[in-house]
Amino acid sequence: MLHVIDSGGFYGAEVMLLNLVEEQLQHGVQPVVASIGDPGVKEKALEIEARKRGLPLKIFRMRPGLNIKGIKQLLNFCENEDFDLIHSHGYKGNVLLGPLPKLFRKKPMLSTVHGWTTSSGLSKMRLYEWLDAMSLRFVDGVVLVNKGMLQNSRLKRLNQKKLFVVDNGIPVNPPDSGRLKPLDSDIVEFCQDGFVVGSIGRYAAEKGFDILLRAFCLLLKQVSKAKLLLIGEGGMRLQYETIIAENDLTDRVMLTGYRSQAWQYLDLMQVYVISSLTEGLPITLLEAMRSKIPVIATRVGGIPDVLKNGDFGTIVSPMSVTELVTAILNCFLNREKISGQIDCAYQRFHQNYSCRKMFLKYNAIYKSISVSRKHNESD
Numbered sequence: 001m002l003h004v005i006d007s008g009g010f011y012g013a014e015v016m017l018l019n020l021v022e023e024q025l026q027h028g029v030q031p032v033v034a035s036i037g038d039p040g041v042k043e044k045a046l047e048i049e050a051r052k053r054g055l056p057l058k059i060f061r062m063r064p065g066l067n068i069k070g071i072k073q074l075l076n077f078c079e080n081e082d083f084d085l086i087h088s089h090g091y092k093g094n095v096l097l098g099p100l101p102k103l104f105r106k107k108p109m110l111s112t113v114h115g116w117t118t119s120s121g122l123s124k125m126r127l128y129e130w131l132d133a134m135s136l137r138f139v140d141g142v143v144l145v146n147k148g149m150l151q152n153s154r155l156k157r158l159n160q161k162k163l164f165v166v167d168n169g170i171p172v173n174p175p176d177s178g179r180l181k182p183l184d185s186d187i188v189e190f191c192q193d194g195f196v197v198g199s200i201g202r203y204a205a206e207k208g209f210d211i212l213l214r215a216f217c218l219l220l221k222q223v224s225k226a227k228l229l230l231i232g233e234g235g236m237r238l239q240y241e242t243i244i245a246e247n248d249l250t251d252r253v254m255l256t257g258y259r260s261q262a263w264q265y266l267d268l269m270q271v272y273v274i275s276s277l278t279e280g281l282p283i284t285l286l287e288a289m290r291s292k293i294p295v296i297a298t299r300v301g302g303i304p305d306v307l308k309n310g311d312f313g314t315i316v317s318p319m320s321v322t323e324l325v326t327a328i329l330n331c332f333l334n335r336e337k338i339s340g341q342i343d344c345a346y347q348r349f350h351q352n353y354s355c356r357k358m359f360l361k362y363n364a365i366y367k368s369i370s371v372s373r374k375h376n377e378s379d
Helices: 012-028 044-052 068-080 091-097 122-138 147-153 185-190 209-220 237-246 262-268 282-291 322-331 338-351 355-378
Strands: 002-004 032-037 057-061 084-091 109-114 141-144 164-165 195-200 226-231 253-255 271-274 295-300 312-316
Touching: 002 012, 002 068, 002 091, 012 044, 012 282, 012 355, 032 044, 032 068, 032 084, 032 091, 032 164, 044 057, 044 141, 057 068, 057 084, 068 091, 084 091, 091 109, 091 122, 091 322, 109 122, 141 147, 141 355, 147 164, 185 226, 185 262, 195 209, 195 262, 209 226, 209 237, 209 322, 226 262, 237 253, 271 322, 282 295, 295 322, 312 322
Parallel strands: 002 032, 002 084, 032 057, 084 109, 109 141, 141 164, 195 226, 195 271, 226 253, 271 295, 295 312
Antiparallel strands: none
């Protein structure tokens, strides 16, 4: 099994991939992570984490764009190592390998769509998403990480027989302490003596952290000891810093920058917020449920399905500052009343979103598209 990814950090898609690889190794599958990157990139966060976990890894460095030499390197590696199937995670692998004739890409190919940002206007990301959607027409199978994605207009144009849904999964139990870094003291100190609202993710427009910051400004008027912890990094950091400075929130809001194993900091939070405008199925949502942290999340992607439309967490409308403030304030005022909801969310996670369940579903799909490919070739 060759997993192909061009990673821009270590967030949901990367966590899901390494979780799947670990589970595959436990069940006798022989996976390798093929990590693509630009020539100037020395080491990616995904590669560092894969090495820490002792996972099979092959690094490819190639210039951006339609790189014929890079395509040949990937195909030669796939042939020489005799992989049975290519599993792509993200547009780079899809665009490079998906449209190739079967004469050149001799192996069946599956792609997981972790989520599109639904960017508007003319932009590089919108072009990438368009190319990604086009390339999916040529692969043997397409996996969506939640059933809500079936309504996406781009995906509706694909052959529906080759669409599958596999919910993301994480380990039922967190890694043992031998694999964990100590918590950073500055974050621990910040979270003391306060009602901590937290979130983890890229500092990007689709994560809606600017909306969460505006909601937090209003929350402070009613909960003076509230604090906001935003773990991540990205291009919108300067904009967030401007909002913080303009509203005199320097002592109440902490932008931590990127932290590996960010889920460890969930225990420092009193409520976990997902303010996203678009999502697939957030890994951090599952991690919060596993950690028994109350969740407030927007009604996007697979979130309503995971939280069963509000039975296992609070769901708010995307971009609604008012709903977000009300939901956070309710968690603050009714912490004892929501304990039952938290326990139910914990049980739901165990029953539906483990790595093992994810592995079994993927394994069935691998076999299905391999058989289908052989049948079509014999015809």
